[in-house]
Amino acid sequence: MEEFMNIKDLKYFHQLVKYKNFSKVAADFSVSQPTITMAIKRIEKQFNSRLFIRDQSHHELQVTASGYQLDEHVQQVLNELATAQKELKRINSTKVLFGLPPIIGTYYFPSITPALLRQGLMKHLETFETGSKDMLQLLLKGSLDLALIASLQPIEQHQITAQLFRNYNFKIIVSPQHPLARQKEVSFKDLVAEHFIVLDEGFIHNTAFKQFCQQYDFKPNIVYQTSDVHVLKAMVKENVGIAFLTEIAVPANEELVSLALTDPQQPHFLISLAYRKNYRLGSIQQQLITTLVEEAQNK
Incomplete structure (x- = not known):
């Protein structure tokens, strides 16, 4: 030959x-x-x-x-x-390159860290933060070992093994001073005249938000766009505008009002654990996956 x-x-x-x-x-x-x-x-x-x-x-x-x-x-x-x-x-390294998008890292990951500490796994994690869209590409390139990734649909990629963990709704958040604060729910189509503060292209929020705008054929009045969720929420509190955000990022103790969306066939904020199918799992990686799966099932 x-x-x-x-x-x-x-x-x-x-x-x-x-x-x-x-x-x-x-x-x-x-x-x-x-x-x-x-x-x-x-x-x-x-x-x-x-x-x-x-x-x-x-x-x-x-x-x-x-x-x-x-x-x-x-x-x-x-x-x-x-x-x-x-x-x-890095095959003999005890470090696991672990991807955490900002919202998942801030509002979901802390709840599972006690279990990781008990298993002695936290010391092995080297976390990397970027948006979920970029995170999937980093996994495919081998720049990360495992990642928690947000998506609008279950991840179906022939090179990726993904296990769905959680499913959250998107909400409209407003300041307590906003007229909408007196409501418990709202249809997206009724927000055509509102000022929006939105997350940038690196967030799947941006994709879901655009889907709603296209569904009702209106161009949103975006007054500010940011990659920082805390900045977004601070501006909403000051009644600069309203925002479209997953419910996991709006704890009940914050001075914000969350409105449920009444629209049919809404996108959802899905959290999945993902890694390459041909990635050879060591004992640490296998223990990490087992712990993450068990914690997801218990919540």
């Missing part, structure tokens, strides 16, 4: 698909242009396919359909190798 091309050839090929310029790819890798040319010839010979067309009249390099198709597979190979490299570097 003919020996397969080396990893450098795959990297050269992918960059050439991206830039369509031999000189630029050669400069990026600090090699000669003939090195890139020979690598592409080896790959074309291996697959018996023409991957690039050189248009001499326009001095352009065109990628063939076969080239684009192969690049789809090459990207997956390179991503898997990069993930493997990260995992191998």
Whole structure:
């Protein structure tokens, strides 16, 4: 069986698909242009396919359909190798890179830390905070081991194992001084004239909020957008505007009024534990997952 091309050839090929310029790819890798040319010839010979067309009249390099198709597979190979490299570097580490989105880290995670402390697991956690949208990508790239992730639908990703933990409603929160504070519930369609304070694109709140706006075909009057939930709630307390927020982030002891939404087919704030399916679980990771699952079931 003919020996397969080396990893450098795959990297050269992918960059050439991206830039369509031999000189630029050669400069990026600090090699000669003939090195890139020979690598592409080896790959074309291996697959018996023409991957690039050189248009001499326009001095352009065109990628063939076969080239684009192969690049789809090459990207997956390179991503898997990069993930493997990260995992191998820390395979003997007792630290677990654990993702916690801001709202989950602030309002859900503290309730399960006593159990983690009893099991001696807290000292093994190295937490990383970012929005749930970015968290899933970090898991796929191998930059994290496990994560608690918020989503609007159960996570169905062929590379990810996800276990649904909790299901929370979204609420409208207002200041006690706001006219809506006298109500217990409201329909989103009746909020067309309100001023909104919203969370930014990194939060799934933003997606759910846009779904409601599209459903009722109105452009919201957004007076402020933030990545800080505490800032959002402080502005609502000052009656600057109203906000759309999961109920878990609004404890009963805060000086805010939460209104239930009466709209049918509402999105929900779901919390799931997620990790890569091909991630080899050590004893610490397995104990952590078991403890998190048990605590979720007990709440």
